[in-house]
Amino acid sequence: MGCAGGVPVRTSVLIPAHDEAAYLPGCLRALLASEDVAGGVEVIVIANGCSDETAEVARGFTAQTQARGWELMVLELAKGDKLGAWNAGEAAAGGAVLIYLDADVTVSPPLIAQLAEALDTDAPRYASGRPRVTVPEDTLTRRYTRFWLTTPFMTRGVPGFGVFAMNRNGRARWGDWPDIISDDTFARLNFTPEERLSVPASYDWPMVEGFARLVKVRRRQDIGVAEIARRYPELVTHDDPPGGTRPVWRRAFQDPAAFAAFCAVRAAINLPVLRSTDRWARGR
Template sequence: MAVNDGAFKGLSVLIPAHDEADWLPACLDALCASEPVAGPVEVIVVANGCSDNTAELARGETSAFEARGWSLRVLELAKGGKLGAWNAGEAAALGNVLVYLDADVLVSPPLLAQLAEALAGGAPRYASGVPQVTTSGNWVTRHYTRFWQTTGFMTHGVPGFGVFAMNRAGRARWCVWPDIISDDTFARLNFRPEERISVPATYAWPMIEGFAPLVRVRRRQDVGVAEVEQLFPHLMRNDDLHDQMRPFWRRALADPLGALVFVAVRLTIHAPVLRSANRWVRGR
């Protein structure tokens, strides 16, 4: 991992992008519409293993960022892989604050400034905003999402999926990113609950649409969390305690249809159907 030499005291936004031509322009437009951030800002798009025009589209946004005094760089890697993209982006990044952003996420205007402020100190810190999970109308996804948002993962702590950030002191806790599935879980659990900061600004994160894609992707996420637990058991002590959450039966009474769909997805995850040999399977 590259170490900031102190010349650049700002914020670096890292965006891994593998065939993200349909999503990346909107992501960059939302970034460019952000409120002012104290200090310089650089955006680094890491186009990894792309077979579409992701890199070209990203470069087309350069002038818009330059017009507001920010820089936009595009790195192209021949090999796909999110963890490799994180490593390459960090090697090029200069900021004291590192923001890790998925290419299908839309940040709200105040988010970057709030992350920069929350992570300005010298103590190791991690931060994220408030996720607003979006759906495009599929009824299974809509009901699943509504109930999923009542789980302890969503109601306690700082979930950090889709976008998370840390300062250099926090990032120094490990060397290169390991070859794992759940990068967001690994990053979050490298910080104790009191070191994780939730800022009030929101971001839009799209939920996978349809029953089969939901099963595949949620299974992959379960496998990713289990992988972190197996490889880095010491990190699990940093997980959030969910003993104050509402019991399942109360949530099910309040939303029986959502509970039914949620349980159906969860049961199918553990069944020998809809499995994929690709550990990086995506639902879109």
């Protein structure tokens, strides 16, 4: 187990980073501005398949991390593979709580401490904060996002995209991460709704900009969810129960421009000309 100042590390933050030199500084600055976390924190950046200076950028935060009494570890993998990055990061992690953080996400100061506290239990548990979707200036993207925020996925349960966490007993439910597209969905559905905890702290998650990129990323997510349903049908039973969302017609009536943008993206998802075989499909 890793140590911070001779005290066993309680929380490990894993950040997979594939050519994230431009985004990683904002992520790490916000992380290092977090409130104190009992037991200490180790930050593990897994630079995988990078052709930029991601690893060097991460190491540039060594002094700031040490000044907080935390640890920073930078792993470099030759292959660009997020699931492989999770596996490598977990193998190096010493925390009793594992927090999985995307490099383009900005956490609020209370989030890490709240996740660590919520998961300080022997019972298998999963947790995330409240996403604040940041939207660029593109009009279509703004309209699409307005309607997407009203969908059941966003209004019920614990979505967990961009950052999610679990304790060791929760993580013990499966072995290595499988080769799947939607890692966040796989993690979330390995826990029942009652085992998924939402903490009040927020985090900023950026929506991709532009029609074609929205289609690309959302189609990838659809394929990823369908893949899990096909390969792990037992997990689908752990999805949030239906209900508790306003009817589509009412939401469409209240914001027709947003509904139209949402429908346009959904309709385009199945157009062959916009299909992609890129398993990353980050849209940026």
